[in-house]
Amino acid sequence: MLFLVQDGITNGAIYALLGLALVLVFAVTRVILIPQGEFVTYGALTYASLSSGQFPGTAKLAVGMGIVAFCLDLYFGRRSLHRKLILRAVAVNLVLPWVIFALTSWSSAHPSGIAVNIALSLLIVAVIGLFLYRIAFQPIAQTSVLVLLIASVGCHLAMEGFGLVFFGAEGQRGPALSNAAFNVGPLRFTGQSIAVYGITVALMIGLWLFFGHTLTGKALRATAVNRLGARLVGIRTSLAGQIAFVMAAVIGAISGILIVPITTLYYDTGFLIGLKGFVAGIIGGLVSYPLTAAAALLVGIVESFSSFVASDFKEVIVFMLIIPVLLLRSLAAPAVEEDQD
Amino acid sequence: MAQRLPILIFALVMAVIPFIPGVPPFWLVLLDNIGLSALVAMGLVLLTGVGGLTSFGQAAFCGFGAYTTALLTTAYGLSPWLTLPLSLVVSGIAAVILGIITVRLSGHYLPLGTIAWGIGLFYLFSKLEFIGRNDGISGVPPLSIGSLKMLDPGTIYFAIWIAVLISALLTMNLLDSRTGRAIRALRRGHVAAEAFGVQTPRAKLLVFIYAAVLAGLSGWLYAHFERAVNPTPFGMEAGIEYLFIAVVGGAGYVWGGVLGAAIVVILKEILQSYLPYLFHGQGQLEIIVFGILLVALLQLAPTGVWPWLMAVFPWKSDRKHPDTSLILPVRPHTVAATGSGPLLEIDDARKQFGGVVAVNNVSFDVKPQEIVALIGPNGAGKSTTFNLVTGVLAVTSGKISVLGKPIQNATPQDVVKLGVARTFQHVKLVPDMTVLENVAIGAHLRGHAGALASMVRLDRADEAKLLAEAARQIERVGLGDQINQLAGSLSLGQQRIVEIARALCVDPMLLLLDEPAAGLRHMEKRQLAALLRQLRGGGMSVLLVEHDMGFVMDLADRIVVLDFGTKIAEGTPADIKTNPEVIKAYLGAAA
Numbered sequence: 001m002l003f004l005v006q007d008g009i010t011n012g013a014i015y016a017l018l019g020l021a022l023v024l025v026f027a028v029t030r031v032i033l034i035p036q037g038e039f040v041t042y043g044a045l046t047y048a049s050l051s052s053g054q055f056p057g058t059a060k061l062a063v064g065m066g067i068v069a070f071c072l073d074l075y076f077g078r079r080s081l082h083r084k085l086i087l088r089a090v091a092v093n094l095v096l097p098w099v100i101f102a103l104t105s106w107s108s109a110h111p112s113g114i115a116v117n118i119a120l121s122l123l124i125v126a127v128i129g130l131f132l133y134r135i136a137f138q139p140i141a142q143t144s145v146l147v148l149l150i151a152s153v154g155c156h157l158a159m160e161g162f163g164l165v166f167f168g169a170e171g172q173r174g175p176a177l178s179n180a181a182f183n184v185g186p187l188r189f190t191g192q193s194i195a196v197y198g199i200t201v202a203l204m205i206g207l208w209l210f211f212g213h214t215l216t217g218k219a220l221r222a223t224a225v226n227r228l229g230a231r232l233v234g235i236r237t238s239l240a241g242q243i244a245f246v247m248a249a250v251i252g253a254i255s256g257i258l259i260v261p262i263t264t265l266y267y268d269t270g271f272l273i274g275l276k277g278f279v280a281g282i283i284g285g286l287v288s289y290p291l292t293a294a295a296a297l298l299v300g301i302v303e304s305f306s307s308f309v310a311s312d313f314k315e316v317i318v319f320m321l322i323i324p325v326l327l328l329r330s331l332a333a334p335a336v337e338e339d340q341d
Numbered sequence: 342m343a344q345r346l347p348i349l350i351f352a353l354v355m356a357v358i359p360f361i362p363g364v365p366p367f368w369l370v371l372l373d374n375i376g377l378s379a380l381v382a383m384g385l386v387l388l389t390g391v392g393g394l395t396s397f398g399q400a401a402f403c404g405f406g407a408y409t410t411a412l413l414t415t416a417y418g419l420s421p422w423l424t425l426p427l428s429l430v431v432s433g434i435a436a437v438i439l440g441i442i443t444v445r446l447s448g449h450y451l452p453l454g455t456i457a458w459g460i461g462l463f464y465l466f467s468k469l470e471f472i473g474r475n476d477g478i479s480g481v482p483p484l485s486i487g488s489l490k491m492l493d494p495g496t497i498y499f500a501i502w503i504a505v506l507i508s509a510l511l512t513m514n515l516l517d518s519r520t521g522r523a524i525r526a527l528r529r530g531h532v533a534a535e536a537f538g539v540q541t542p543r544a545k546l547l548v549f550i551y552a553a554v555l556a557g558l559s560g561w562l563y564a565h566f567e568r569a570v571n572p573t574p575f576g577m578e579a580g581i582e583y584l585f586i587a588v589v590g591g592a593g594y595v596w597g598g599v600l601g602a603a604i605v606v607i608l609k610e611i612l613q614s615y616l617p618y619l620f621h622g623q624g625q626l627e628i629i630v631f632g633i634l635l636v637a638l639l640q641l642a643p644t645g646v647w648p649w650l651m652a653v654f655p656w657k658s659d660r661k662h663p664d665t666s667l668i669l670p671v672r673p674h675t676v677a678a679t680g681s682g683p684l685l686e687i688d689d690a691r692k693q694f695g696g697v698v699a700v701n702n703v704s705f706d707v708k709p710q711e712i713v714a715l716i717g718p719n720g721a722g723k724s725t726t727f728n729l730v731t732g733v734l735a736v737t738s739g740k741i742s743v744l745g746k747p748i749q750n751a752t753p754q755d756v757v758k759l760g761v762a763r764t765f766q767h768v769k770l771v772p773d774m775t776v777l778e779n780v781a782i783g784a785h786l787r788g789h790a791g792a793l794a795s796m797v798r799l800d801r802a803d804e805a806k807l808l809a810e811a812a813r814q815i816e817r818v819g820l821g822d823q824i825n826q827l828a829g830s831l832s833l834g835q836q837r838i839v840e841i842a843r844a845l846c847v848d849p850m851l852l853l854l855d856e857p858a859a860g861l862r863h864m865e866k867r868q869l870a871a872l873l874r875q876l877r878g879g880g881m882s883v884l885l886v887e888h889d890m891g892f893v894m895d896l897a898d899r900i901v902v903l904d905f906g907t908k909i910a911e912g913t914p915a916d917i918k919t920n921p922e923v924i925k926a927y928l929g930a931a932a
Contacts, residue, residue: 032453136636141641146395149452150588151639153397153581158632165626275460282453312468319461326446326454 002187004304010193010262012300013200017255018277019292021248023284027224028244030145031137034152036252037274038159041267043125043166043253044260048174050108050117057166058124059097059104065131066097072135093134097127114175122253129249132159133242141227141241156271163267171264172259194259202295203251220244272315276303279322282329300325345810348510352799356503356879359495370382373566375599375606376501382586382598383505383512384552389584390592391516392548394444395529397450397580398459402553404466404575405432411478411570412471421484423563425558432557433550440549444542459580467572477571480758484565497566504562505599508555511796512595518795518804519781519788524548526771526782532733533769535753537762537847538786547792585635591645593773600647605744608634663777663808665816669787684709684851685730685761685880690739690749692725692906699725701906702739707851712873712883714893717903718926723886724766726903727855730884731763732756743851757816761894762844763853766886768836772829776820776839779828781811783846814842819868834860838869845876852876854885858892870896894918902926 018036025033042058049056070093077085100123108119136155140147178191211217223230223240230237252274256265259273280299284292299318306317359369381399389395409431410424419427439458446454467475484491484500491497503567515521523544526534531541564570573579582605590601611628642649683706692700700722707713715723728734732753741749743759762783770779784807790800815824818838823831828839837857844852854873858866866889873883873896887893893900894914902910902917904926910917917923 139640140643143639146452147639147643150584151636153584154632154635154639156632157578157581157635158629161626161629161632165629220647252884275456278453279457282450313464315464316461316468319464320456322457323454325444326457327442329446329450331445 004210004308005301006187006193007299008209008301010196010300011303012297013196014255014259014273014296015280015299016296017200017203017251018274019280019284019296020204020289021251022278022281023289023292024207024251024283025244025248028220029133029137029141029148029223029241031152031166032146033248034156034271034274035132035159036273036277037270038156038163039125039249039252039270040048040256040273041163041167041265042128042159042256042268044174044256044265045163045172045267046124046253047117047121047257048172048260048265049167050104050120051175052172053108053111055105055108056121056124056246057162058128059101060222061162061166062097062124062127063101063276064210065128065135065284066093069131069134072139076139083102094129100124100127115179118257121257122250125249125253126246129245129252130242133245137245138238138241141238160268160271163270167267169267171266171269172260173264174260176261177258192258192261194237195312199254199258203254204289207289216243233328240305276318279318279325282322283325295327349505352506354828355506356499359498359864366494368448369498371606371610373494373498373501375823376505376601377563377566378583378586378602378606379505379599381556381583382590382602383508383595384555385583385587386590386592386595386598387512387516387524388548388552389587390594391528392524392545393728394545394549395584396443396552397441397452397577397584398455398462399552399556400575400577400579401459401462401466402432402435402464403560403563403579404570405435405553406557407564407570407575408466408472408478408560410561411481411564414482415478415480416648421482421561425561429554429557430542432553432560435544436550440546441444444545444549446618455580456577460577463572463576466575473571475572477569479569481564481570483568491565494566497562501562501566504558508558509595512551514798515792515796516595518792518800519785519790519791520547520795521808522774522778522782523785525744525774525778528718529769529771530535532753534764534782536731536733536757536765537783538754538757539782540754552793566932581755581823582631585631587645588635589638589645591647591649593644594647597645597647600650600865601645604646614679663812664805665809665812667793667806667809669784669806669810669848682709683707684711684744685884686740686742686745687726687730688740688742690729690741691737692722692729693733693737698906700903703903703906703908704739705901705908705911707882707884709850709882710877710880711898712885712896714859714897714900715884715886715903716888716890716893716900720905721903722906723903724855725906727763727853730756731761731853731893732808757847758830760850762845762847762849762851763776764837764840764844764857765857768833768840770836770839772841773827775825776815776828776831776842777808777824779839780815780843780846781807783814783843784810786848788847788871811846812841814845815839817845818842818872832860834862834865837861838865841869841872850881852881852883854883854887856886856888857890858887860869866892897899 018040020282022033022036025031028182046056046058070089073093104120104124107116132155136151137148140151144286150185176192177195180191182189211221219230219235220240220243222235223237228235259265276299277296280296283295299321302321303318307314358364358372371405384398384485385399389588406428409428410421413424413427415423443451443454466472472478484497491500496564516525523534523539524537527541527544534541586601586605588596589604590599591597609627612630616626617632685707687706688704689702690700691698691702703726715726717723725734729736732748732751732755736749739749740747743761746759748756748759787810788803788807790803794800812824815821818841820835820838820842823835828836831839837860841854843855858869861869877883897914900912900914900917901908902923909922909926910920912920
């Protein structure tokens with residue numbers, strides 16, 4: 001029984017990370033980030049490709065998205081084009097992805113260590129996250145949660161399709177961060193699972209410090225509460241959205257890198273993993289970090305128990321779990337009338 | 342009947358297509374697929390575009406319809422025509438069960454909930470032994486009439502498109518009715534609809550079931566079209582695609598669903614056949630293009646293609662002015678209320694939000710044929726008092742009664758039934774409905790036709806009376822010229838007047854007006870005052886919140902002054918003007 005709990009907690013820790021990222025993005029941008037799962041697969045499979053000396057297609061995607069983002073920056077800023085703006089657009093949208101692209105192709109030609117591969121994977125996915133917000137969500141940042149949600153679903157479709165193009169239909173595994181392993185009583189702890197716990201806890205504490213104790217973190221929270229109000233006090237809400245997306249992308253990629261040594265990941269695995277993080281995020285009401293983390297552990301444990309007891313209906317059970325929770329949430333906090341549509 | 346002409350032409354064109362010599366059978370397959378998708382999308386138009394309830398899970402309801410008929414026709418040898426009602430009933434029952442839970446979800450919880458059960462049901466379909474797990478059920482018999490078996494795409498074509506046309510007609514009839522107006526009001530939030538007696542949870546459940554039954558119909562047709570079912574077409578991806586279709590076509594328009602289905606199905610076909618040539622065929626490239634197009638569409642044309650098409654080809658829809666000679670029965674208690682005793686009695690009412698006391702043990706009453714004004718500085722608790730009286734908020738303690746009947750725990754729907762109608766401080770009209778339709782919502786409780794009657798047009802007598810009453814009230818408030826304009830196109834002041842007309846449609850004995858004169862010009866204010874006096878003369882009472890002192894002092898019989906939730910004065914306008922407490926509250930105390 002205990003090993004089921006252990007398995008559940010390992011999965012739950014990953015769901016917790018994803019749940020936190022979802023809460024973060026929703027709170028700041030009101031986007032329900034369905035493509036969170038793609039960040040997971042992109043991170044994991046980019047890392048796996050680099051480790052096996054292949055060039056990951058995600059680096060090309062980053063360059064392509066950068067070009068689109070650059071055009072958008074110029075188009076929307078066309079009335080006030082000045083040097084600083086153009087230089088920033090060139091640096092962020094063109095130079096940065098090209099540098100990453102060059103590093104990636106060098107690295108895939110010269111096999112390098114795990115640390116370099118991880119750093120590159122995170123960089124690539126972070127840049128994709130940044131451009132995703134710039135291209136897909138920044139132009140419609142003012143619209144309703146619903147429109148953003150549908151756009152988010154569109155992004156998921158496109159990114160999943162790209163995932164298939166870049167990584168093929170076969171699953172991949174990556175090298176473990178550590179091959180150490182030891183036993184405590186009947187339980188066997190691997191270095192990888194310790195890394196999962198450690199990094200999850202570290203990221204949570206990091207997020208807590210960031211939001212509680214830094215000016216940027218507080219600005220993000222202010223954006224979450226009231227976009228207009230935040231703008232009026234000089235917070236650039238589009239920058240806040242970009243930061244939130246970069247953070248979510250990095251968290252997603254880290255989760256992916258953490259699990260790819262444990263399970264084989266396919267181009268479309270991320271969606272389901274992301275959705276389970278989602279179940280946790282929703283249990284946490286898309287606002288509470290500690291509740292989300294606790295819920296994620298619960299989801300992980302329910303999943304590992306139901307895969308043991310009724311493996312066929314594992315997914316059914318996990319997703320149906322959400323409905324009573326949603327109901328309780330809705331009853332506890334009845335709809336606030338949205339005056340704007 | 343002129344409005345039906347384009348539909349008739351469309352039906353004729355569709356009927357002729359299979360008989361045109363040289364039409365490739367492949368085109369008919371495409372048209373069949375368009376029809377199948379259009380049915381589901383039409384349900385989504387009603388659910389999402391009109392009712393504001395986004396569902397990613399519609400494909401699951403297709404699954405219920407398809408699996409029901411597949412199982413019953415293969416395992417039990419039932420005739421497909423016998424399984425048609427059963428398929429619809431099964432999807433409907435599934436919708437009732439899921440809907441009772443889902444429609445209670447608020448805001449973005451609702452689409453998320455549909456994603457969750459959509460995925461859950463997909464896995465259920467693919468894991469259940471008796472419906473063949475991942476392999477599904479094959480060997481489903483074709484539809485047949487006598488000896489005619491609908492085996493090829495050219496014959497089932499007729500079954501599919503007859504279903505589409507009938508569903509479109511029924512849906513349009515439903516939208517253009519008493520129930521339809523209630524549904525269309527849902528998207529703008531439930532407070533306004535409930536204030537006129539609409540049972541919003543029931544209306545939401547109704548559209549949810551309606552959309553599910555249409556999806557079930559599509560599933561039933563699909564099963565007999567493909568002659569096999571498996572879980573794949575009922576998963577999340579299909580659910581997303583249906584929503585995409587509705588958004589592309591124009592989520593608020595019945596024909597937008599059909600147009601969207603045509604665009605998406607054809608586009609998908611083109612992408613699937615040409616993209617591999619362009620990119621040396623690897624992966625599901627159409628998915629990528631799809632996703633990107635969806636995002637681009639939301640940025641460039643969030644309302645879809647249909648409204649854009651309508652703007653390019655402006656069909657004159659000459660709306661008839663309703664026949665105002667038809668009379669709705671007035672409520673008997675309007676007469677009874679003119680006896681003695683207070684009409685509305687507020688006794689020690691208190692409302693706390695956590696530690697904030699918004700209304701602090703306030704008592705006052707409104708007598709028959711009296712205009713009472715509730716005034717006070719901002720944040721005095723005036724609107725909260727309104728919400729307590731109309732059942733939007735529940736009192737923390739105290740008593741409120743109308744004609745001696747306690748209403749402090751009543752719902753808004755119950756309060757309006759007693760003849761208490763209101764307007765809102767922040768106008769709550771449906772901007773894309775005409776003035777007439779908006780005002781007719783006020784008469785909701787005075788009509789009786791249900792959804793089914795409306796779909797088959799048995800509601801016309803009832804409907805004509807409702808519209809006549811609405812038109813009369815619109816003329817009474819002086820907006821006769823704007824009757825067929827969209828409510829959103831009027832000035833804010835005019836919209837406030839539309840709200841008054843809507844409230845008058847209730848045939849109220851007590852009218853609650855929340856800042857009716859805000860945004861009105863001088864002449865309009867005088868007209869409003871004259872109207873209110875006339876209403877009082879006709880036996881109505883008015884309780885109004887207003888900041889325009891000139892307006893209030895001229896009009897009101899009695900004034901109640903609130904400050905920080907507490908009643909500080911009550912009396913005639915003359916008394917109030919000289920009351921030191923009131924002067925202090927408004928101007929501050931001289932030190």
